[in-house]
Amino acid sequence: MLVKVCGMREPENIRDLEEKIQPDWMGLIFYAKSPRFVGDEKAQELAEVNLPKVGVFVNETLENVLVKIQSFQLAAVQLHGNESPAYVRELKLKTDKKLWKVVSVGDSIDWETLRDYVGLVDCFLFDTATKKHGGSGKKFNWELLKSYPFKVPFILSGGLDENSVEELLQLEKEIPQLTGVDLNSKFEDAPGLKNIEKLRSFKNKIRP
Numbered sequence: 759m760l761v762k763v764c765g766m767r768e769p770e771n772i773r774d775l776e777e778k779i780q781p782d783w784m785g786l787i788f789y790a791k792s793p794r795f796v797g798d799e800k801a802q803e804l805a806e807v808n809l810p811k812v813g814v815f816v817n818e819t820l821e822n823v824l825v826k827i828q829s830f831q832l833a834a835v836q837l838h839g840n841e842s843p844a845y846v847r848e849l850k851l852k853t854d855k856k857l858w859k860v861v862s863v864g865d866s867i868d869w870e871t872l873r874d875y876v877g878l879v880d881c882f883l884f885d886t887a888t889k890k891h892g893g894s895g896k897k898f899n900w901e902l903l904k905s906y907p908f909k910v911p912f913i914l915s916g917g918l919d920e921n922s923v924e925e926l927l928q929l930e931k932e933i934p935q936l937t938g939v940d941l942n943s944k945f946e947d948a949p950g951l952k953n954i955e956k957l958r959s960f961k962n963k964i965r966p
């Protein structure tokens with residue numbers, strides 16, 4: 759199971775993450791309304807970080823996404839708003855970076871609404887629907903994922919915490935497309951500041 763740690767911002771915290779956790783990706787949130795927002799100056803300080811960086815965007819212009827990819831050497835782009843298949847298609851023409859589309863999950867999932875993204879995105883990321891778009895700390899009903907009909911891999915997100923491990927390992931056995939997890943607010947001491955011990959304990963259990 760791959761691990762993404764999202765909402766990173768503080769250089770020392772990131773150094774610790776790199777040294778002690780070595781996640782598969784680190785998420786930088788380029789959405790100004792998030793309490794984990796990373797402005798340009800801050801992102802510049804993080805340029806040296808060796809972990810693969812995922813830029814998180816909410817309904818951002820294509821031009822701004824492309825500038826951030828270039829400026830901060832992003833490995834992947836996580837589209838966390840209402841970006842259409844046409845938007846993703848255009849972005850795909852302009853970058854060779856991995857494209858992830860977030861699916862905000864409420865009471866049900868209409869798989870047909872995702873069909874037009876298949877062939878364009880490298881991965882879906884399922885997160886709990888919230889007015890703030892992300893970082894809710896709330897889980898959705900994971901049973902819904904058992905009818906996932908596509909081959910495209912996906913990442914599970916939304917309120918994951920230290921107690922999620924057993925259920926995640928069970929789900930991984932049942933759904934081969936589940937390739938990773940995304941950790942955020944439940945592993946924080948403050949917004950944007952991760953608790954390295956909590957992350958270490960989770961990672962050791964999910965991938966001993």
Ligand SMILES: O=C(O)c1ccccc1NCC(=O)[C@H](O)[C@H](O)COP(=O)(O)O
Nearest residue numbers: 764792891892893894895916917942943
């Ligand atoms: O975390 C945020 O503040 C945020 C705000 C707006 C859009 C996306 C955001 N986070 C992106 C993520 O990928 C989070 O890890 C994901 O929403 C899950 O967060 P949490 O429920 O806190 O585990």
